[in-house]
Amino acid sequence: MPRSALLHRLGVEVPILLAPMAGAGGPALAIAVARAGALPALPCAMLDADTLRRQVAEVRAAYDGPLNLNFFCHQPSAPDDGAQRAWRDRLTPYYRAFDLDLSAQAPATERRPFDAACCALVEQLRPGVVSFHFGLPDDALLTRVKATGAVVLSSATTVAEARWLAARGVDAVIAQGLEAGGHRGSFLDVDPASQIGTFALVPLIRDAIAVPVIAAGGIIDARGIEAAFALGAGAVQLGTAFLRTPQATISSLHRAALAAADAPTQLTNLFSGRPARGLRNRLMAELGPIAEVPPFPTAGHALAPLKQAAEHQGLTDFSPLWAGQAYPLARDDDATAITRQLATAIVGHPRR
Amino acid sequence: MPRSALLHRLGVEVPILLAPMAGAGGPALAIAVARAGALPALPCAMLDADTLRRQVAEVRAAYDGPLNLNFFCHQPSAPDDGAQRAWRDRLTPYYRAFDLDLSAQAPATERRPFDAACCALVEQLRPGVVSFHFGLPDDALLTRVKATGAVVLSSATTVAEARWLAARGVDAVIAQGLEAGGHRGSFLDVDPASQIGTFALVPLIRDAIAVPVIAAGGIIDARGIEAAFALGAGAVQLGTAFLRTPQATISSLHRAALAAADAPTQLTNLFSGRPARGLRNRLMAELGPIAEVPPFPTAGHALAPLKQAAEHQGLTDFSPLWAGQAYPLARDDDATAITRQLATAIVGHPRR
Numbered sequence: 001m002p003r004s005a006l007l008h009r010l011g012v013e014v015p016i017l018l019a020p021m022a023g024a025g026g027p028a029l030a031i032a033v034a035r036a037g038a039l040p041a042l043p044c045a046m047l048d049a050d051t052l053r054r055q056v057a058e059v060r061a062a063y064d065g066p067l068n069l070n071f072f073c074h075q076p077s078a079p080d081d082g083a084q085r086a087w088r089d090r091l092t093p094y095y096r097a098f099d100l101d102l103s104a105q106a107p108a109t110e111r112r113p114f115d116a117a118c119c120a121l122v123e124q125l126r127p128g129v130v131s132f133h134f135g136l137p138d139d140a141l142l143t144r145v146k147a148t149g150a151v152v153l154s155s156a157t158t159v160a161e162a163r164w165l166a167a168r169g170v171d172a173v174i175a176q177g178l179e180a181g182g183h184r185g186s187f188l189d190v191d192p193a194s195q196i197g198t199f200a201l202v203p204l205i206r207d208a209i210a211v212p213v214i215a216a217g218g219i220i221d222a223r224g225i226e227a228a229f230a231l232g233a234g235a236v237q238l239g240t241a242f243l244r245t246p247q248a249t250i251s252s253l254h255r256a257a258l259a260a261a262d263a264p265t266q267l268t269n270l271f272s273g274r275p276a277r278g279l280r281n282r283l284m285a286e287l288g289p290i291a292e293v294p295p296f297p298t299a300g301h302a303l304a305p306l307k308q309a310a311e312h313q314g315l316t317d318f319s320p321l322w323a324g325q326a327y328p329l330a331r332d333d334d335a336t337a338i339t340r341q342l343a344t345a346i347v348g349h350p351r352r
Numbered sequence: 353m354p355r356s357a358l359l360h361r362l363g364v365e366v367p368i369l370l371a372p373m374a375g376a377g378g379p380a381l382a383i384a385v386a387r388a389g390a391l392p393a394l395p396c397a398m399l400d401a402d403t404l405r406r407q408v409a410e411v412r413a414a415y416d417g418p419l420n421l422n423f424f425c426h427q428p429s430a431p432d433d434g435a436q437r438a439w440r441d442r443l444t445p446y447y448r449a450f451d452l453d454l455s456a457q458a459p460a461t462e463r464r465p466f467d468a469a470c471c472a473l474v475e476q477l478r479p480g481v482v483s484f485h486f487g488l489p490d491d492a493l494l495t496r497v498k499a500t501g502a503v504v505l506s507s508a509t510t511v512a513e514a515r516w517l518a519a520r521g522v523d524a525v526i527a528q529g530l531e532a533g534g535h536r537g538s539f540l541d542v543d544p545a546s547q548i549g550t551f552a553l554v555p556l557i558r559d560a561i562a563v564p565v566i567a568a569g570g571i572i573d574a575r576g577i578e579a580a581f582a583l584g585a586g587a588v589q590l591g592t593a594f595l596r597t598p599q600a601t602i603s604s605l606h607r608a609a610l611a612a613a614d615a616p617t618q619l620t621n622l623f624s625g626r627p628a629r630g631l632r633n634r635l636m637a638e639l640g641p642i643a644e645v646p647p648f649p650t651a652g653h654a655l656a657p658l659k660q661a662a663e664h665q666g667l668t669d670f671s672p673l674w675a676g677q678a679y680p681l682a683r684d685d686d687a688t689a690i691t692r693q694l695a696t697a698i699v700g701h702p703r704r
Contacts, residue, residue: 200570201677223582227578230582
């Protein structure tokens with residue numbers, strides 16, 4: 001399937017997908033990239049039905065093309081009071097240092113898996129593209145999603161995951177290289193030590209499956225897009241490239257840390273219970289980036305009061321600062337302008 | 353500095369460098385790639401002076417162009433009897449299972465750092481290219497190497513390392529992405545968690561330094577070479593691509609494991625004391641790939657009898673099976689034929 005056929009199927013002119021970034025991307029970012037011909041996305045895992053409906057309506061008021069609604073497919077784990085208690089114990093010195101009560105609560109990020117209610121919303125909203133992270137929903141739900149006419153995408157972090165997704169009928173596989181910011185989409189092999197860089201993952205997956213490959217991880221500028229095409233990708237998915245745009249909804253502290261570009265990124269499970277890539281901060285340095293924490297997505301509950309207290313003091317010690325490895329290549333600019341420049345650079349290339 | 357200028361400086365026609373692979377590459381592999389116009393290399397860290405002289409003479413008898421002699425620049429650590437004892441204790445169950453005496457000895461890999469004696473050899477042999485791993489030798493030795501007219505290369509695994517090398521006058525920096533097989537060249541930040549994939553590392557380093565960048569890690573075929581050029585590399589260094597050639601000197605067990613392509617690669621320090629990428633085997637699975645081991649390069653001493661005994665039984669349980677992440681893309685073929693095909697694919701490209 002040549003690239004043009006994939007673009008036709010996705011319904012866009014420009015082979016760029018906005019990465020769905022929970023907490024960083026919303027309607028404004030989606031509209032901005034859509035204006036330049038790329039595929040917009042809304043991260044839905046943290047939204048209730050009303051908010052999701054409102055956000056889709058907001059995008060639709062500005063743009064009538066395909067929209068990628070992204071959902072998580074994790075198996076919710078049973079509440080684990082012992083793990084929560086052990087985690088609070090481990091965090092006790094920080095609670096004391098920030099003068100917080102050990103029973104303090106603060107609003108924490110909730111992430112719910114795709115279920116029948118989400119599916120009913122998709123049937124109602126008919127977004128055109130539906131993407132999943134951490135695998136796929138069960139067959140019955142997947143069949144319903146496909147019946148809406150939606151193009152179905154999901155992320156693979158290994159060749160085995162790509163084969164698993166292709167066998168279940170996804171229309172394209174997102175090859176999520178180790179460089180990617182945010183949560184690894186892993187669902188078969190979650191060992192961070194076996195995760196593969198974009199440079200190796202894209203051609204390995206390209207050779208293993210018949211459906212098109214969308215490259216993600218480490219792609220910020222036209223060089224990265226051209227390299228992804230050379231490796232066999234039919235399109236690219238960019239997230240970190242848009243984090244410093246005015247349309248991104250990250251905190252000013254997160255924004256400043258990206259601009260300073262003086263920290264490495266690491267995979268960490270401290271903030272949610274699953275490995276995700278972000279700028280190394282105090283918590284990651286002091287506990288180690290991968291530790292025994294409560295199961296996804298509940299590890300963040302005990303951190304929420306600390307994050308709130310530290311951010312009030314201008315500190316990112318307990319904040320997830322999601323970013324891909326190539327984040328120093330990203331810049332402050334409008335998301336539409338960035339997308340247009342990338343599209344021009346690709347189209348302007350003699351081979352494209 | 354455009355790519356042609358780098359090639360002119362290296363003295364080759366084809367922008368491919370053979371990766372120096374101690375234990376896997378020798379004169380036969382060097383000659384084979386040189387015949388196709390790429391830059392040959394000899395890994396010297398494990399060779400005594402006589403063997404090195406003999407190997408260089410063997411290459412020179414078949415080829416009179418530039419040859420890359422590669423040396424290690426690690427700081428040798430003081431003998432640590434306590435660490436050796438703890439490591440043998442940890443391995444005791446394996447010694448028992450293989451019916452080995454706990455004081456058993458077997459020839460172990462020695463790796464010596466570049467010193468005045470090595471430098472005298474370089475002055476005598478005048479290879480044309482000298483490359484270093486784990487940093488650079490001290491200023492006095494480096495000045496002497498440069499005085500031979502040699503092009504000097506060294507590997508960087510982070511932007512800070514690339515800047516450090518460029519400031520000390522290397523002629524080009526090898527950007528060694530996380531995908532690369534064998535030892536990480538890290539010397540400033542050795543935390544495996546902060547290591548960067550080729551896709552992000554090449555453009556980050558390209559933007560940070562003025563000297564040319566040679567991409568390494570995950571590059572097996574023409575797709576990878578084209579992608580590396582798109583990211584800003586002036587040449588590429590390939591190692592894993594040649595492991596399955598008849599000219600490679602790996603064991604038949606290592607060769608069979610590569611062909612089976614059923615194990616992931618991981619970074620492990622078990623075999624030498626420093627992180628290096630190889631196929632996951634029993635030892636890595638059971639102890640975890642990164643553990644408390646004696647300092648580089650002595651961690652392999654206590655493993656040598658186990659490796660020998662297991663290999664006699666056809667097992668790779670204790671053998672380092674170095675390989676890059678993209679190793680399933682490599683194939684059985686002659687090294688000259690592989691190099692010629694890659695060179696043709698690059699030159700045949702309309703833009704090249």
